[in-house]
Amino acid sequence: MSVTLILIAANVVVSLVALYALPQVFEKGMMMPYRVIRENTWYELISSGFIHAGIGHLFLNMFVLFFFGLVLERSIGREHFIALYLSALVISSLPSLFQHKDNPEFATVGASGAVESVLFGFILLFPLDPIYIMFIPFGIPAIIFGALFLVYSVFASKREGRINHEAHIAGAVWGFVYLIIFVPNTVDHFLSVFGLL
Incomplete structure (x- = not known):
């Protein structure tokens, strides 16, 4: 079975249990930097990625993971894909851990950072493939979409809000970094797409 589908199933099950059956799973699983530093609950860096704030949050992350994860998993292999994720x-x-380590009120959940790594891994391998967004009737080349997304995330991170843009940015950058360092021939493939090799 595909690792992508296993991850989606795990996210759905854990999130639904945390949201509707066992609220203590939500409480213990979310990442609270203040708690992580003082109580050494380092597992929260991973557990929080399998818990979502609501159905919409869960659906959006799993929608993106499904469409880009399956392609990326086939391209880099199961082992690299699970290691990346x-x-x-x-x-x-x-x-978030370093920025909010002294804020006992801050908490974050969601797979967005890992999903952005998958999306940006896809962008690195398929930079000219079109990405379609609701209400825009044409595809945007993946590399342009990625650049616009990062610019938006940097500006949005300056404002207070419920969305953890810092996690999006770090995840996106890690998607590039992981493939360049650990997946052979990534840079050569990227250059060849543009006829530079």
Whole structure:
């Protein structure tokens, strides 16, 4: 069975249990940097990635993971894909961990950081493939979509809000970094797409 589908199933099951059956799973699983630092609950960097704030949050993350994860998993292999995803859960949590380590009120949940790693891994391998967004009747080349997404995330991160843009940015960057460092021939493939190799 596909790792992508297993991850989607795990996210759905854990999120639904945390939201509707066992609220203590939500409480213990979310990432609270203040608690992580003081109580050494480092598992939260991963557990929080399997819990979502609501059905809409869960659906959006799993929708993106389904469409880009299946392609990326086939392209880089199951082992690299699971390593990318799990490492991205940790890496994308680090900005929030350091930024909010002294704030006992801050908490975050969701797979967005890992999903952004998958999306940006796809963008690196298929930079000219079109990405379609609701209400826009044409595809945007993946590399342009990625650049616009990062610019938006950087500006949005300056404002207070419920969306953890720092996790999105860290996850996106890690998607590039992981493939460049660990997946052979990634840079050569990227250059060849543009006829530079």
